[in-house]
Amino acid sequence: MDRCITTHRLRKTCEPTPVWTLTAPDEGGMPFPVQVTVPSAVESHPALKRYRGRAVYEKTLACGGTLRFVFGGVSFRARVYLDDALLAEHYGGYTAFDCLARDIPFGEHVLRVEADNRFGEDSALHVPNDYYAYGGITRPVTVEQLGSAYITALNVTPRRQGRMWRAEVEVTLRSLSEEAQTVDVDVKAGPAAISWKHRTLPAGGELTLTASLAAPGVHAWSPEHPHLYAAEAVVWLEGEPADDLCDRFGFRELRCEGGRLLLNGEPIFIKGVNRHEEYADFGCAVPLEAMMRDVQMIRDLGCNLVRTCHYPNDPRFLDLCDQCGLMVWEEGHARGLSLAQMQHPRFMEQTLECLREMVAQHRNHPSIVLWGCLNECDDASDEGAAYFRRCFQTLRELDGSRPVTAAILDREGGQVLADEDVVSVNAYPGWYHGAATAQHLEAIRRRADEHGGEGKPLLISEIGAGGIPGFHDPLGQAKWSEERQEAILREQLCAALACPGLSGVIVWQFADVHVDESWFSSRPRCMNNKGLVDEYRRPKLAYAAVREVFRAR
Ligand code: ADA
Numbered sequence: 409m410d411r412c413i414t415t416h417r418l419r420k421t422c423e424p425t426p427v428w429t430l431t432a433p434d435e436g437g438m439p440f441p442v443q444v445t446v447p448s449a450v451e452s453h454p455a456l457k458r459y460r461g462r463a464v465y466e467k468t469l470a471c472g473g474t475l476r477f478v479f480g481g482v483s484f485r486a487r488v489y490l491d492d493a494l495l496a497e498h499y500g501g502y503t504a505f506d507c508l509a510r511d512i513p514f515g516e517h518v519l520r521v522e523a524d525n526r527f528g529e530d531s532a533l534h535v536p537n538d539y540y541a542y543g544g545i546t547r548p549v550t551v552e553q554l555g556s557a558y559i560t561a562l563n564v565t566p567r568r569q570g571r572m573w574r575a576e577v578e579v580t581l582r583s584l585s586e587e588a589q590t591v592d593v594d595v596k597a598g599p600a601a602i603s604w605k606h607r608t609l610p611a612g613g614e615l616t617l618t619a620s621l622a623a624p625g626v627h628a629w630s631p632e633h634p635h636l637y638a639a640e641a642v643v644w645l646e647g648e649p650a651d652d653l654c655d656r657f658g659f660r661e662l663r664c665e666g667g668r669l670l671l672n673g674e675p676i677f678i679k680g681v682n683r684h685e686e687y688a689d690f691g692c693a694v695p696l697e698a699m700m701r702d703v704q705m706i707r708d709l710g711c712n713l714v715r716t717c718h719y720p721n722d723p724r725f726l727d728l729c730d731q732c733g734l735m736v737w738e739e740g741h742a743r744g745l746s747l748a749q750m751q752h753p754r755f756m757e758q759t760l761e762c763l764r765e766m767v768a769q770h771r772n773h774p775s776i777v778l779w780g781c782l783n784e785c786d787d788a789s790d791e792g793a794a795y796f797r798r799c800f801q802t803l804r805e806l807d808g809s810r811p812v813t814a815a816i817l818d819r820e821g822g823q824v825l826a827d828e829d830v831v832s833v834n835a836y837p838g839w840y841h842g843a844a845t846a847q848h849l850e851a852i853r854r855r856a857d858e859h860g861g862e863g864k865p866l867l868i869s870e871i872g873a874g875g876i877p878g879f880h881d882p883l884g885q886a887k888w889s890e891e892r893q894e895a896i897l898r899e900q901l902c903a904a905l906a907c908p909g910l911s912g913v914i915v916w917q918f919a920d921v922h923v924d925e926s927w928f929s930s931r932p933r934c935m936n937n938k939g940l941v942d943e944y945r946r947p948k949l950a951y952a953a954v955r956e957v958f959r960a961r
Contacts, residue, residue: 409696410480410504410548412727418642418652420553424467424519428545434461434526441466447480449691450525450544458925463544465521472514474554474584478506479521480547480722483692484534487522499531499758501546501692502719502741503765508554510584521545532752533741533759536924538936539684539718542691547722555645556585557609559653562641564597564772565809566623566659568672573623573659575600579641580616583609591615592644597657598623598637628672629658629774631712634733639772656730658774664811664829669865669911671735671777677905678912679958680713680737681706681940682870684921685721688943691922696724701945703728706918709940709951710958715869715914717815718743718783720766729775736773737813737869737914739780740766740799747786750795759795760802767806776810779803783815784834793823800827815869818852826860834870834916838896845871845903853909865911871900872916875950876932877942888932894949897940901957915954919943 409423429441432450437459450456450463477488483501487494496507525543527535534541558581565576575597583589588611593604600621609615627635640654663670669678683702687694694702699722706714712735716725719741729736740763749755763781770776781799786792796814803812811829816822818835825831833856837848849868856866875893884891897915904913920939923931935943940951 410478410550410723412724412731413654413656415654416552416652417654418649419558421550423548423550424469428465428467431464432456432459432461433464434459437461446545446549447547447693448544449483449542449546449693450523451540451542451691452689452693459543460526461524463523463525465523465545467519469517469519469551470515471517471551472512474511475509476506476552476554476558477509477519478504478550478552479545480504480549481545482521482523483525483543483546484531484541485524489520489522491517492520500741500762500765501534501542502721503762504547504769505765530754531758532745532749532755533762535749536926537743538923538927538931539743540686540691540922540924542693544693546691546693554584555650557581557583557589557591557643557645558651559641559643560614561768562595562639562653562655564639564655564657565807566657566661566774567620567809568659568661573626573628574620575623575659576618576620577602577639578616578618580614581609581643582614583612585611587611589645593617594642594644595619595640597621597639598626598659623659626659629660630672631733631735634658634731634774636730636774655772656727657772658730660774660777661809662777662811664865667863667865667909667911669830676712677961678713678735678867678914679711679961680715680912680914681709681711681918682715682717682914682916683918684717685719685725686919686921686943694722694725698945699725700728702918703732703734705941705945707732707734709955713737713777713912713914714918715739715780717917720762720770723770723773726770726773726775730773734775735777736775737778737780738766738770738776739783742782742785744783745785747789747792750786750792756795756798759799763799763802764806767803771807778830779807779810779812780832781812781814784817787814787816787824788819788821790823796824797827813867820855822859825856825864828864830865830867830911831856831861832867832869835868836871836873836916838899839873845900846907849903849907849910853907866909867911868904868913870916871904871913872938873897873900874937875948876937877920877946877948888937890949893938894953897950898953898957901954905957905961915940919945
């Protein structure tokens with residue numbers, strides 16, 4: 409399942425059976441076919457732990473007609489072939505893409521997917537980093553059967569007007585016919601509904617229909633009461649239902665006012681964790697039950713938000729957040745890029761494309777309350793700041809209903825505070841430097857106010873300390889001991905929760921994650937060990953401390 413909800417009742421969809429053949433023809437790989445399950449990371453095969461190269465997947469399908477293949481995530485560059493004909497190419501492992509094969513004769517066909525996780529000159533975002541960049545078909549694949557017209561998008565944007573809500577709906581159809589077609593379209597969004605009659609879908613073209621609908625009597629979505637509503641679009645051709653698209657949404661609004669964050673008009677304090685999409689030996693292809701476990705543990709910690717550092721997440725995780733009342737800060741792909749890296753000729757194109765795909769694919773999730781971008785990239789130079797502005801502008805154009813932000817470095821000289829809606833700073837007092845957290849947070853607020861962030865909510869988007877699981881120092885002094893990690897986090901969070909100028913704090917990080925080997929010298933075990941739980945989700949001492957502090961507020 410590519411989602412935790414039914415997305416089509418009419419359109420025929422199937423998931424290829426899970427066992428595919430894989431060859432890894434580049435250096436250190438396996439040039440002969442082995443069997444693997446999809447989705448999975450290439451690196452979860454014991455012989456391919458450190459493989460960097462092309463992974464070639466094959467699957468024979470019995471199919472025909474006009475097919476749409478949807479890939480939830482292929483890391484990192486993808487090439488898709490059907491019977492040796494190239495259907496699609498895609499860059500970016502953290503967003504979905506699709507491709508069409510039209511009028512295929514019924515029979516057996518070979519689907520081949522080449523997933524290439526090499527770092528290369530063409531790639532600005534996929535670089536060795538403080539997390540592991542996996543390869544493979546890492547998210548679900550679905551195959552759909554299409555007719556002469558299909559629905560490509562159904563967007564529902566909630567708008568709050570005092571105590572009342574509206575649903576702004578937008579539905580887009582695409583024609584696969586060489587003739588113009590007359591269509592009827594029905595859309596339901598919770599209690600609101602609309603029908604469009606006798607609309608012309610141009611030959612081979614698109615038709616977008618929009619409406620703003622009153623939604624009387626609905627309940628708002630919130631962490632305490634995550635009310636969800638069904639949305640459905642049906643297109644009719646010659647009096648027959650021809651295609652559909654279903655989704656789920658909620659009525660909620662996160663707004664910035666007077667330096668505070670308001671959820672559905674009420675002030676809210678963010679208590680969150682940062683989470684990389686990774687689980688022990690499964691890499692970035694996190695099994696569904698482990699996703700659910702994470703959501704439940706994060707709620708158990710007393711958190712109301714998770715940040716999807718540093719890329720868009722699997723929509724199944726977002727579905728679970730919708731359902732369990734966990735707010736999400738979702739961000740585009742990028743971590744810690746210097747100005748020189750941002751000057752890569754394809755940096756802007758690749759960054760913006762990821763943001764576009766993220767918003768288009770995930771915008772209906774009510775759990776997503778903030779859009780983010782460019783974590784700790786260069787915001788101090790004029791050129792770097794201009795890239796940030798481009799990203800904020802793009803996010804606002806794509807979806808003006810959510811505030812935008814970027815987690816920036818804790819330093820002087822940042823130039824983007826005036827351009828974002830929420831000021832977010834990553835700070836590690838007591839870990840990377842010795843400052844007491846309370847004074848340090850005051851200094852951050854002052855600096856933000858002096859550099860364009862005055863009157864804006866301030867989030868500490870990362871704070872934390874390292875602890876190697878199982879390493880204990882009874883005196884609690886040794887860096888990397890679980891005791892020291894616990895003590896630092898307790899001090900940091902108590903100060904953050906008592907800080908009047910703050911709208912929230914997000915712990916770095918939920919679980920330990922693997923990092924690129926080039927980071928080995930500052931990352932024992934070749935892992936980022938700042939997790940509250942280890943890579944198997946076994947709690948460290950810090951887990952209980954954070955739970956106690958978060959739950960007390
Ligand atoms: C940064 C960064 C994270 C991680 C963290 C750390 O703030 O955003 O990805 O590298 O620091 O562990 O130091």
